[in-house]
Amino acid sequence: MSQPTLPKNDPGQDSQRTLVNRRPEPSVAKLPRQRPTLNLQALGIYIAAVVIFLIFGMLNPNFLTSGNLRDIAVSASVNAIIGLGITFVIITGGIDLAVGSIASFVGIVSATLMVNAGTSPFLALCAGIALGLVCGAINGLLITKLKLPPFIATLGTMSIYQGLAYVVTNGRPVYNVPKDFVFMLNSYVGGIPVAVILVAVLAILCWLLLRRTVFGQNVIATGGSEETAWLSGVRVDRVKIAVYALSGVLAGVGGLVIVARINAAQTDAGSPYLLTAIASAVIGGANLMGGEGRIAGTLVGALILGALTNGLVLLNVPSFYEQIVTGLVVVIAVALDQGSKGWPLMKKKSPPKKEATA
Amino acid sequence: MVAPLLELQNIAKSFPGVRALNDVSFTLERGEICTLAGENGAGKSTLLAILGGSLVPDHGAVIIEGVQRQHFSPRQALADGVSIAHQEPAIVPQLSVEQNLVLGRTSRQRREAGKDIEQALADVAQMGFPLNAKASVRGLSPAQRHALTIARALAFGAKIVALDEPTTSMLEHNVEGVLNRVREIAHTRGVGIIYVSHKMPEVMSVSDKVVVLRDGTVNYTKPIAQTSEQDIVRNMVGRELLSFKRQHPVRPDAPVLFSASEVSHPTGGGPLSLDVRAGEVLGIAGLVGSGRTEFLRAIIRADKGSTGAVSIDGKKRRIRSPRDSRNAGIAFIPEERKHQGLVLQVPAYFNIALTADRQFNGFGPIISLRKQVAAAEEAAARMSLRPANVRLNARQFSGGNQQKIVIAKWTWRNTKVFLFDEPTKGVDVGGKVEIYELIDALAKAGSAVIVVSSDLPEIISLSDRVKVMRQGQFVSEHTGDDINEHSLVANAMGIAERTTT
Numbered sequence: 001m002s003q004p005t006l007p008k009n010d011p012g013q014d015s016q017r018t019l020v021n022r023r024p025e026p027s028v029a030k031l032p033r034q035r036p037t038l039n040l041q042a043l044g045i046y047i048a049a050v051v052i053f054l055i056f057g058m059l060n061p062n063f064l065t066s067g068n069l070r071d072i073a074v075s076a077s078v079n080a081i082i083g084l085g086i087t088f089v090i091i092t093g094g095i096d097l098a099v100g101s102i103a104s105f106v107g108i109v110s111a112t113l114m115v116n117a118g119t120s121p122f123l124a125l126c127a128g129i130a131l132g133l134v135c136g137a138i139n140g141l142l143i144t145k146l147k148l149p150p151f152i153a154t155l156g157t158m159s160i161y162q163g164l165a166y167v168v169t170n171g172r173p174v175y176n177v178p179k180d181f182v183f184m185l186n187s188y189v190g191g192i193p194v195a196v197i198l199v200a201v202l203a204i205l206c207w208l209l210l211r212r213t214v215f216g217q218n219v220i221a222t223g224g225s226e227e228t229a230w231l232s233g234v235r236v237d238r239v240k241i242a243v244y245a246l247s248g249v250l251a252g253v254g255g256l257v258i259v260a261r262i263n264a265a266q267t268d269a270g271s272p273y274l275l276t277a278i279a280s281a282v283i284g285g286a287n288l289m290g291g292e293g294r295i296a297g298t299l300v301g302a303l304i305l306g307a308l309t310n311g312l313v314l315l316n317v318p319s320f321y322e323q324i325v326t327g328l329v330v331v332i333a334v335a336l337d338q339g340s341k342g343w344p345l346m347k348k349k350s351p352p353k354k355e356a357t358a
Numbered sequence: 359m360v361a362p363l364l365e366l367q368n369i370a371k372s373f374p375g376v377r378a379l380n381d382v383s384f385t386l387e388r389g390e391i392c393t394l395a396g397e398n399g400a401g402k403s404t405l406l407a408i409l410g411g412s413l414v415p416d417h418g419a420v421i422i423e424g425v426q427r428q429h430f431s432p433r434q435a436l437a438d439g440v441s442i443a444h445q446e447p448a449i450v451p452q453l454s455v456e457q458n459l460v461l462g463r464t465s466r467q468r469r470e471a472g473k474d475i476e477q478a479l480a481d482v483a484q485m486g487f488p489l490n491a492k493a494s495v496r497g498l499s500p501a502q503r504h505a506l507t508i509a510r511a512l513a514f515g516a517k518i519v520a521l522d523e524p525t526t527s528m529l530e531h532n533v534e535g536v537l538n539r540v541r542e543i544a545h546t547r548g549v550g551i552i553y554v555s556h557k558m559p560e561v562m563s564v565s566d567k568v569v570v571l572r573d574g575t576v577n578y579t580k581p582i583a584q585t586s587e588q589d590i591v592r593n594m595v596g597r598e599l600l601s602f603k604r605q606h607p608v609r610p611d612a613p614v615l616f617s618a619s620e621v622s623h624p625t626g627g628g629p630l631s632l633d634v635r636a637g638e639v640l641g642i643a644g645l646v647g648s649g650r651t652e653f654l655r656a657i658i659r660a661d662k663g664s665t666g667a668v669s670i671d672g673k674k675r676r677i678r679s680p681r682d683s684r685n686a687g688i689a690f691i692p693e694e695r696k697h698q699g700l701v702l703q704v705p706a707y708f709n710i711a712l713t714a715d716r717q718f719n720g721f722g723p724i725i726s727l728r729k730q731v732a733a734a735e736e737a738a739a740r741m742s743l744r745p746a747n748v749r750l751n752a753r754q755f756s757g758g759n760q761q762k763i764v765i766a767k768w769t770w771r772n773t774k775v776f777l778f779d780e781p782t783k784g785v786d787v788g789g790k791v792e793i794y795e796l797i798d799a800l801a802k803a804g805s806a807v808i809v810v811s812s813d814l815p816e817i818i819s820l821s822d823r824v825k826v827m828r829q830g831q832f833v834s835e836h837t838g839d840d841i842n843e844h845s846l847v848a849n850a851m852g853i854a855e856r857t858t859t
Contacts, residue, residue: 213723214714221712224701231660231698232712232767233684291703 044336045284049300049307056311063314070193074261076306077195078103078254082273083280083298084206085136085250088243090281091210093223093290094143094150096247099277101161102135103255103270108165110256111174111265114181121181128252135161136248140241158274165267174265185260195257199299202250207295219243223290276305279326283333304329361424363388363550364518369418370574371404374757374784378404380574382418386518388548391541393561393582395554396571397594397847398646398812402554405571406520409552410442411435422518436462439517443524445647447507449495455479456491459510471514478513481543482506486535500527505536512543520552525560526647537564556645558587558853570594587853595814595843602794606802608638608822614672616688616775616806621666623652627830629666634775634806639797641821642810643846649830650810651693654777658683658690670774684713689768691761693779693810699764700752706763707734707748713767737766741796758782758789765796776800778809782816794820814843826850 057064082099089096110128113119119127135157142153187194210216218239221229230236254273259265282288283304284297305326312322364386371379379401386392396402407413409420411432420427422438435441449458459478460468475491482489487505495503504527511519521540525533541564544551555561561568561582568585570578570593578593615636622628627649634640642650656664658680668675668686675686683690692698700709711730734748741762743755752763761781768776781797782790797820801807811817817824824836826849834849 212725212727214725215723217708217711217725220704220708221701224703225697227694227698228701229712231658231680231690231692233679233681234712235679235681291701 045297045300045304045333048333049304052304052307052311056307056314060311060314063311068310068314070196072303072306072310073196073199074193075310076302077193077199078257078261078273079276079280079305080199080299080302081202081257082251082254082277083284083302084202084295085247086277087281087284087286087293087295087298088206088210088219089150089247090278090286090288091219091223091290091293092240092243093226093288094240094243095154095278095288096136096139096244096251097151097154097274098135098139098158098161099247099251099254100271100274101158101165102132102248102251103258103273104266104268105135105161105165105168105255105270106132106252107255107259107265107269108168108174108267111177111259112168114178115174115176121178121184124181125184125256128256129249132248132250132252132255133245134248136251137241137245139248140244143244144237144240162268162271169267171267173267175263177259177263177265182260182263185257195261198253198257202253203295203299210295215239215242220291223292225291276326277302279330280305282330301333361421362386363390363423365419365421366405366409367419367421369405369408369415369420371401371408371413371415377574379408379415382571382574382576384569384576384579386550386552388517388550389545390567391544391551391553391565393553393555393565393568394571395561395568395590395594397814400571400594401574402571403522406442406522406552406554409435409440409518409520411440439515440520441511441514441516441518442520443504443507443511443522445523445526447500447503449503449507451494451496453495454491455489455493455495455498455506458495458506459513461510463514467514474513474515478509481512481539482509484535484542485509485539486532501529501532504528505532508536508540512540512549516549518550518552520554522554523556524553525555525557533560540564556851558590558851561590562587591847591851591853592844595847602791602819604639604794604798604801604820604822606637606798608635608801612636612638615670615804617669618657619667621653621656621668622664623649623656624661624663625649625652627652628656630830630832632825632832634808636804636806637801638822639801639807639809639820641817641824641841642808642827643812643814643817643824644827644850646812648827648850650827651779652830653827654690654779654808654810657777658688660690684771687772687774688777689765689771689773689775690777691764691768691779691781693783695757695760695764695784699767700760702753703751705749706738706743706752706755707731709752709763710734710737710748710766710770713771733770734766737770738763740769741766742792756786756789758785758792761785761789761793762796765793769800774805776805776807778807778811780811780813781809782811782813790816814846817841817846818843828852 053064062068082103086096086099106128109131110124113124113127114121139154139157142148142157143150185194185198189197210219218229218234221232221234222236222239226236251270255270258269280301281293281298283301284294284299286293286298308325308329309322312325313319362385367383369379369382382401382405394402394405404413408415411430411434414430427434427438450461456475459475460471463471479489479491482505485505485508487502489502489506495506498506504524508521508524511521525536528536537560540551543549553561553565565582567579567581568590569576570590572594612635614633617633619631620629622630630653632640642653644650655661656666657668659677659682660680668677670687677683677686680690696702701712707730711734731748738746738748743759743762743766752760755763778797782793785793797807797809809817809820818841821841824841824846825832826834826836826846828850836845
């Protein structure tokens with residue numbers, strides 16, 4: 001290896017570098033290892049979650065019971081699972097509008113396989129995951145090979161996958177899903193719902209993938225600056241295809257959890273989860289401009305949305321209001337996120353002379 | 359005495375780390391055509407931006423017909439009767455010729471614009487480009503678009519018009535028609551014109567006087583009748599030299615390490631070939647837009663449609679993407695550090711590891727952050743990165759230290775060839791010298807280095823050999839004493855042959 005070595009300070013060279021203020025270089029090895037600076041904005045979302053839980057707890061004593069908390073966790077699990085995939089997509093600077101349709105499509109295909117073709121639950125599960133992978137990979141291919149903007153590509157496939165889900169059963173739901181399948185995804189292990197365990201396992205895997213693998217760093221780099229990543233030798237097309245495929249897989253898993261929870265597959269069971277899953281990721285700090293997003297944040301985002309739904313029901317607030325509150329939470333969360341970066345809209349109003357004093 | 363049409367008084371403007379304009383004063387009379395000359399980076403664009411209202415000067419006054427401008431905005435400039443035709447035609451291809459002419463006017467102005475549009479179309483026609491008002495701009499040639507921009511700038515009762523390299527995309531016989539019309543309009547309507555061009559024959563034929571900017575100040579002002587091409591060029595060059603001299607010039611017996619042959623870029627330019635020896639720094643000089651960046655990008659295949667062959671150490675390397683080029687041992691340090699060289703919102707070590715693939719990361723695709731940070735710290739220490747903390751986000755470093763991060767990205771691989779594009783753009787003086795030392799150290803370690811730069815003193819103090827590019831081709835090669843500002847500028851502007859005959 002031809003490691004360049006810096007010329008050391010020999011006296012002959014000093015005359016040439018009168019312009020450089022040469023301080024003795026600190027030995028890097030002796031520097032104290034600094035912890036990453038505390039991210040206040042990341043902390044903000046946890047504080048907000050605690051506050052929301054406490055407020056509902058004070059308004060209704062039943063809210064903070066272990067049974068109800070378990071219900072919240074279960075109801076948040078689908079948003080969390082789908083949201084994990086969306087988080088990866090958003091970090092690359094993209095968006096995946098097809099996740100709801102993929103969840104529906106995978107659910108209906110797996111249920112049909114089990115109920116009408118007698119496939120074993122395990123095989124049906126694997127087939128569902130594979131289908132999710134294919135659907136997601138197609139999104140990735142449309143975006144990278146045909147250069148479609150992610151919004152357009154997934155808007156198109158959202159409609160296509162939803163249509164396919166209708167075609168499979170002529171729009172009819174599939175009932176009587178085998179008990180074994182329901183048991184796999186909707187039972188309890190030591191009092192903890194399987195769906196919640198699943199979320200925990202998937203979240204840990206996703207975190208490792210994002211923060212501790214070359215792939216994860218390439219995902220962040222692609223979203224942070226695609227040109228930089230490309231010029232550094234990152235195969236950005238592959239990264240994007242993989243990320244949409246991952247999003248498809250997780251959407252498929254989400255669809256299977258929905259089937260297990262309601263003992264049936266409905267042709268559009270996944271569609272309500274599209275916006276709430278995106279909202280979970282965004283509340284959790286994912287930046288639609290790319291380069292930023294947090295796995296734990298997405299989980300907390302999903303929990304906040306779950307708590308709001310649950311708490312409002314306990315308070316007998318008509319369900320129509322739930323959507324209004326959800327929307328407000330998204331807007332406030334993102335506004336606070338922007339606020340922590342200095343609200344560009346407000347910056348503009350400051351007198352232009354300021355910038356001249358550089 | 360009547361106040362002059364335009365008077366600039368002691369204009370100064372700084373950007374973080376760079377002093378673009380120091381102290382610029384000159385006047386422009388009605389009907390006068392004044393050429394604004396100067397090297398890349400002399401401050402011409404900044405001055406035009408201030409005139410056009412998109413930048414606010416730190417000091418100084420813009421006085422138009424005796425009235426000092428109080429408020430700087432593009433809209434105010436338009437109201438002052440100032441309009442600017444930019445080098446890149448600012449037109450919307452989806453709109454028609456007519457719609458483009460009234461772009462930016464209020465709806466009331468548009469309703470009353472009939473006569474002005476007719477006038478502008480007549481002007482374009484007289485320049486030699488008859489255009490249909492209803493035609494879509496999409497189908498127009500670059501030359502037609504430029505003519506349209508010029509006519510638009512001259513229309514609507516403009517009093518002061520700046521034309522920034524208006525003829526770059528035009529053929530010789532078109533240029534004459536355009537310049538004749540411009541001169542006619544200036545003289546008959548009393549419009550004052552600020553003309554920016556690197557084409558000396560045009561400057562000599564069209565202008566009434568010339569103002570030369572150098573290092574952000576007016577270095578030379580003369581009526582055109584009392585000057586010559588040579589005088590103008592001589593006053594453009596001679597910028598302050600940094601006291602930097604390479605410690606390790608290339609050894610005369612060094613073997614060729616890197617060679618590129620028949621390299622061309624899809625936007626035109628090339629095919630170009632060159633060899634660089636181990637330990638050699640090859641400078642590539644030329645005007646902005648001469649195709650230097652495209653040449654480097656074509657070598658590493660950053661853009662689809664590039665062609666050419668590359669060999670390192672005499673062995674042919676198959677390169678189809680920046681990844682192949684990286685694996686072959688070629689580094690590209692791009693001009694736009696913040697968008698092409700770094701991911702700003704992540705730590706320095708993350709950026710340094712970006713080129714690493716799997717080899718330094720521990721267990722296959724799994725990263726050991728400890729190892730990654732340690733390797734990045736080592737690379738950063740060799741660059742004397744300050745502050746020496748690779749856990750800080752790339753955004754938090756100064757321009758010079760950001761550039762060190764970009765270089766460190768490549769030095770921890772087995773990189774043999776370094777392609778630098780404007781290595782010290784936006785870097786302050788002290789940082790510059792440090793970057794020069796790094797480049798010298800890379801060459802000393804036996805790498806082949808290519809430096810593209812618009813900063814002539816930089817090219818001169820760094821290079822063992824210099825090639826000059828003009829319009830996508832290498833037009834000259836310089837070594838030894840022939841590496842001087844005058845000969846480089848003369849070749850870059852294409853007036854060299856005229857001086858020798």
